[in-house]
Amino acid sequence: MKNILITGGAGFIGSHVVRLFVNNYPEYKIVNLDKLTYAGNLANLKDIENKANYEFVKGDIVDCDFILRLFGKHHFDGVIHLAAESHVDRSISNPTEFVFTNVIGTVNLLNAAKNIWKDKPEGKRFYHISTDEVYGSLGNGGMFTEETAYDPHSPYSASKASSDHFVRAYHDTFGLPTVISNCSNNYGSYQFPEKLIPLFINNIKNKKPLPVYGKGENVRDWLWVVDHARAIDLIFHKGEVGETYNIGGFNEWINIDLIRLICCKMDEKLGRSKGDSEKLITFVKDRAGHDLRYAIDATKLKNELGWEPSLQFEEGIELTIDWYLENTEWLENVTSGDYKNYYKKQYNQRS
Ligand code: NAD
Ligand code: TYD
Numbered sequence: 001m002k003n004i005l006i007t008g009g010a011g012f013i014g015s016h017v018v019r020l021f022v023n024n025y026p027e028y029k030i031v032n033l034d035k036l037t038y039a040g041n042l043a044n045l046k047d048i049e050n051k052a053n054y055e056f057v058k059g060d061i062v063d064c065d066f067i068l069r070l071f072g073k074h075h076f077d078g079v080i081h082l083a084a085e086s087h088v089d090r091s092i093s094n095p096t097e098f099v100f101t102n103v104i105g106t107v108n109l110l111n112a113a114k115n116i117w118k119d120k121p122e123g124k125r126f127y128h129i130s131t132d133e134v135y136g137s138l139g140n141g142g143m144f145t146e147e148t149a150y151d152p153h154s155p156y157s158a159s160k161a162s163s164d165h166f167v168r169a170y171h172d173t174f175g176l177p178t179v180i181s182n183c184s185n186n187y188g189s190y191q192f193p194e195k196l197i198p199l200f201i202n203n204i205k206n207k208k209p210l211p212v213y214g215k216g217e218n219v220r221d222w223l224w225v226v227d228h229a230r231a232i233d234l235i236f237h238k239g240e241v242g243e244t245y246n247i248g249g250f251n252e253w254i255n256i257d258l259i260r261l262i263c264c265k266m267d268e269k270l271g272r273s274k275g276d277s278e279k280l281i282t283f284v285k286d287r288a289g290h291d292l293r294y295a296i297d298a299t300k301l302k303n304e305l306g307w308e309p310s311l312q313f314e315e316g317i318e319l320t321i322d323w324y325l326e327n328t329e330w331l332e333n334v335t336s337g338d339y340k341n342y343y344k345k346q347y348n349q350r351s
Contacts, residue, residue: 002028005076007061007109008083010034012191013129015044016229017080022048024233029053031074034083035060038338043330044190061105064112071112078125080236081109087194088133088156089346092288095155102159103166110170117176126178127236128167132221132248133157134182137291144182145297146244153289171242179239181231183247184296187316188225189323193335194342196220197317200259201324202331204266204277211347214286216256219293223249224316227309234305245305248296251313256281265321284350 002025009018009032022030034040036058048054059066061083083105085091085098110126117124135144136151152161170176187197200210231247239245253261263277301307311319324331 002077003074004028004078004080005031005033006080007033010036010040010042010044011082013186013225013228014082015190016225017082017232018045019048020229020233022051022054026053031055031057033057033059039086039192041334061108062100064108067108067112071116075116078236079109079113080127080232081106082129088154089287091154091156098155098159103162106163107166110166110176114170114174114176121175121177124177125236126176128164128178128180129232130164130180130182131157131160132182132184132294132296134161134164138293138295143295143297144246146246146300153291177241179235179241179243181235181245181247183228184221184223184249184294186225186228187222188320197320198324200262201321202335204263204280207280209282210259210280211282211284211350212256212259213284213290215283216259218255218290219252221248221252221295222313223309224311227311231301231307234307238305245301246296246298247301248298249309252295265318269321269325
């Protein structure tokens with residue numbers, strides 16, 4: 001049996017990755033390590049929590065003694081590292097937390113893997129999950145490839161870029177069997193409603209203003225989270241050690257167009273008059289350092305490992321809206337308590 005550590009498995013993408021691995025690989029023991037910050041939620045994993053090949057461990061990747069003990073106990077054969085502070089706006093109000101978790105936490109995991117694998121690195125794998133935001137911002141043309149030079153602008157992307165550099169340094173210096181992927185914006189079920197799509201679905205549902213940053217002209221490439229999890233499965237098993245793979249949806253949207261699409265679909269689903277939800281659109285002060293455009297060229301992943309997104313965006317966004325409308329208890333739980341304070345602090349100052 002292989003022992004696999006997945007960090008951040010109670011978060012949005014992590015929970016989809018844990019679910020896929022627990023269901024598809026009964027011969028693996030999956031340990032999900034998560035600190036359960038505001039973004040971590042064990043309710044995301046209710047359907048698999050009692051499976052025999054799954055174990056949850058609550059802990060902080062910044063605590064290096066704890067991490068060394070955990071690796072000493074489980075002797076992991078593979079690590080899929082997703083734990084991170086992940087929201088750009090929070091990185092603007094509290095950058096230091098991003099350095100602790102995203103940089104120091106990653107280095108602690110690298111050290112622990114290096115220690116237990118030093119005599120026999122063959123067959124082991126440290127897989128670091130990163131973002132396209134490390135490449136910076138594009139103008140109207142071009143796409144990010146694996147060769148694009150890093151040019152991060154937000155404290156979030158700077159911390160992810162730094163962690164990517166450490167992962168490559170541990171491969172080059174210590175021979176650690178690492179692999180990295182950089183993915184575009186994900187959407188789907190279980191995403192914390194601080195990110196654009198679930199935030200706007202929830203606000204439309206509650207007839208609250210839709211805070212569009214700047215003129216809504218920024219462009220993002222959107223990928224269904226289940227397709228990201230499929231790519232992670234493929235890269236973990238078939239990706240080449242020392243390599244980087246870009247993952248994207250070949251699916252660019254200007255923010256305001258995407259927002260209008262969501263408004264239109266929500267009107268239909270909620271039985272409201274056409275155009276009702278669009279009236280909630282409110283242009284607010286732009287995000288500081290707001291990257292204009294991200295676009296991922298995922299050709300390498302397609303050509304070398306045969307991966308492609310399985311779902312068209314029109315279908316994915318329908319499924320996603322339906323999920324948030326059906327899972328009212330989940331949504332209400334994550335938007336009670338601290339969320340209200342966050343929302344006030346984040347959005348009152350913009351209006
Ligand atoms: P998320 O914020 O939903 O989840 C992060 C998880 O990490 C949470 O469960 C949280 O409790 C846990 N965590 C945070 N700090 C921790 C710590 N110190 N120790 C242990 N656990 C900790 O994030 P997400 O959107 O699922 O992103 C997961 C990963 O994918 C991140 O590394 C992110 O940079 C990357 N990524 C995200 C996107 C996206 O669109 N969301 C796109 C590309 C890459
Ligand atoms: P977000 O979901 O925070 O992802 P990222 O910043 O990592 O791409 O934001 C997606 C886009 O939506 C981004 O251009 C910022 C914009 N946005 C808004 O206009 N209003 C909002 O309230 C939020 C959260 C994001």
